[in-house]
Amino acid sequence: MPDVGFSVEVIRGVPVVATPQDVDINNAGGLRAALLQSAALGPGTLVVDMTRTQFCDTAGLHALVTAHKRARAEGGRVLLVLPGATVLRIFSITGLDGVIPNFPSLEAALAASAAGPG
Amino acid sequence: MTARLDPGPIEDQLRAIQLITDAALSRLDDRELLAELLERTRDALQADTAAVLLLDFASGQLIATAAAGLEEEVRQGVRIPVGRGFAGRIAAEHQPVILDHVDHTTVLNPILWAKGIQSMMGVPMVAGGRVIGVMHVGSLTPRRFTEHDVELLQLAADRAAAAVQSMTAQADRLAAAALQRSLVPTSLPVVAGAEMAARYIPGSGGVGGDWYDVFTLPTGELCVVVGDVAGSGLPAAVIMGRMRSALRAYALETRDPAEVLGKLDRKMQHFEADAMATVLYAVIDPGLDRMDICLAGHFPPVIAYPGQPAELASVPVGLIIGIADPAPRPVTSLPILPGALLCFYTDGLIERRGELIDDGLARLCRAVTVEPAEAACATVMQELVGTGSARDDIALLMLRRLPAHVGNGG
Numbered sequence: 001m002p003d004v005g006f007s008v009e010v011i012r013g014v015p016v017v018a019t020p021q022d023v024d025i026n027n028a029g030g031l032r033a034a035l036l037q038s039a040a041l042g043p044g045t046l047v048v049d050m051t052r053t054q055f056c057d058t059a060g061l062h063a064l065v066t067a068h069k070r071a072r073a074e075g076g077r078v079l080l081v082l083p084g085a086t087v088l089r090i091f092s093i094t095g096l097d098g099v100i101p102n103f104p105s106l107e108a109a110l111a112a113s114a115a116g117p118g
Numbered sequence: 119m120t121a122r123l124d125p126g127p128i129e130d131q132l133r134a135i136q137l138i139t140d141a142a143l144s145r146l147d148d149r150e151l152l153a154e155l156l157e158r159t160r161d162a163l164q165a166d167t168a169a170v171l172l173l174d175f176a177s178g179q180l181i182a183t184a185a186a187g188l189e190e191e192v193r194q195g196v197r198i199p200v201g202r203g204f205a206g207r208i209a210a211e212h213q214p215v216i217l218d219h220v221d222h223t224t225v226l227n228p229i230l231w232a233k234g235i236q237s238m239m240g241v242p243m244v245a246g247g248r249v250i251g252v253m254h255v256g257s258l259t260p261r262r263f264t265e266h267d268v269e270l271l272q273l274a275a276d277r278a279a280a281a282v283q284s285m286t287a288q289a290d291r292l293a294a295a296a297l298q299r300s301l302v303p304t305s306l307p308v309v310a311g312a313e314m315a316a317r318y319i320p321g322s323g324g325v326g327g328d329w330y331d332v333f334t335l336p337t338g339e340l341c342v343v344v345g346d347v348a349g350s351g352l353p354a355a356v357i358m359g360r361m362r363s364a365l366r367a368y369a370l371e372t373r374d375p376a377e378v379l380g381k382l383d384r385k386m387q388h389f390e391a392d393a394m395a396t397v398l399y400a401v402i403d404p405g406l407d408r409m410d411i412c413l414a415g416h417f418p419p420v421i422a423y424p425g426q427p428a429e430l431a432s433v434p435v436g437l438i439i440g441i442a443d444p445a446p447r448p449v450t451s452l453p454i455l456p457g458a459l460l461c462f463y464t465d466g467l468i469e470r471r472g473e474l475i476d477d478g479l480a481r482l483c484r485a486v487t488v489e490p491a492e493a494a495c496a497t498v499m500q501e502l503v504g505t506g507s508a509r510d511d512i513a514l515l516m517l518r519r520l521p522a523h524v525g526n527g528g
Contacts, residue, residue: 022471025326025350025510055471057510062348062394065441072442089475094396094415095437098445 006034023060152184165255239263245283315491327354338404375412394440466510
């Protein structure tokens with residue numbers, strides 16, 4: 001598939017998916033696949049690092065919500081890294097900021113992951 | 119490990135298959151093309167039967183779609199679950215399967231062994247990286263299919279897969295566009311004291327899940343809906359259609375916009391567990407004086423009054439539809455004074471890459487000025503879309519409450 005730009009790496013035992021500058025209908029399938037791949041690494045916390053992301057449309061949100069619902073059903077959770085005002089604003093308008101926990105830095109998300117329930 | 123065969127006849131056979139698929143593509147429809155291809159495949163492999171089963175993604179079943187020498191399989195609508203039986207195994211494992219012995223232990227479909235097929239060979243049909251079906255051939259006499267036979271069948275299957283994929287995509291686009299057309303109101307209701315205009319523009323990727331709806335209730339109240347289903351193409355359009363119908367039904371039952379969206383949310387989470395959508399729902403009283411509005415993750419309307427800059431309505435936003443456990447949904451009651459222009463829209467109108475949403479909203483507010491609804495739509499489309507093509511689809515609805523002296527006098 002032509003979807004590129006979603007790297008998955010494990011940092012301190014936590015899968016971290018990094019998203020590119022734009023997350024939209026053209027690459028949401030790639031995000032979906034990366035999230036699924038990360039979830040398959042085992043139940044527990046999954047971090048989505050959106051530090052580089054400047055634009056996220058409904059298709060991108062949908063992929064994140066799907067991962068969040070799946071993680072929750074399996075006793076895990078998805079944590080978002082959202083340092084940029086642009087994407088955070090989209091999350092607040094849709095009410096998703098109150099549903100999927102988000103953090104200003106990867107470090108903060110990893111700390112919360114270590115402290116919180118698996 | 120296998121003995122080399124003389125490549126001459128095989129190349130001839132490959133050419134025969136390529137020829138028929140390429141030539142047939144331009145003039146045959148889906149089923150005719152597959153049928154023709156299967157005849158040629160059967161001849162080329164000197165087999166007795168050939169069949170194509172296409173994967174129905176919704177049910178996870180392979181459905182017999184075309185056959186040569188095995189037409190009853192298609193007529194009877196044979197369905198094989200992925201992972202089970204001969205064809206199901208090929209689809210699940212993305213691998214060719216050769217059966218030297220056919221009976222009820224190896225083949226799920228009784229038509230195949232009842233017909234007396236002794237040996238079978240099948241390959242996956244792959245398009246866009248995923249299995250979309252299975253093509254198989256059978257022999258009424260015991261036979262060992264070779265690796266070269268598999269290669270030949272795989273070539274035919276690849277040709278068939280490409281043709282099916284392109285025709286399916288085209289059929290989906292047409293169906294989605296037809297569905298979208300049938301669901302977007304062809305004419306807006308005539309309401310004394312108000313005038314309305316609307317636009318629906320498909321995005322560069324085809325139609326998506328945006329919609330608007332305007333209808334009156336038996337009580338004389340006027341209801342406005344604008345929504346955006348996540349996704350694109352036929353799947354999003356189908357979900358959009360279901361949401362539109364469900365919302366209308368709940369609107370007849372219940373006056374409270376929060377309750378209508380709450381019911382819609384429960385319905386979606388139960389019946390369309392993977393769907394997600396933003397929805398704006400507003401109920402305007404019969405005198406057009408007041409609007410009760412509830413937002414499920416959707417942008418607030420823009421309101422303009424003569425001689426004043428347009429503003430984003432101050433409406434708290436509730437959670438998007440399709441996510442468990444929503445908090446109580448807030449409803450905001452807003453006055454609509456005579457002369458007001460209300461602008462309802464979807465995110466495709468205001469979202470730009472690398473830009474704060476608020477910048478897009480500000481641009482929209484600058485573009486909305488009080489003028490007749492049709493002209494207001496044209497102005498906004500000119501200012502926000504201009505000559506560029508919209509990446510995402512756009513729904514836009516303008517509702518103007520006529521100034522008191524222009525109204526119906528009531």
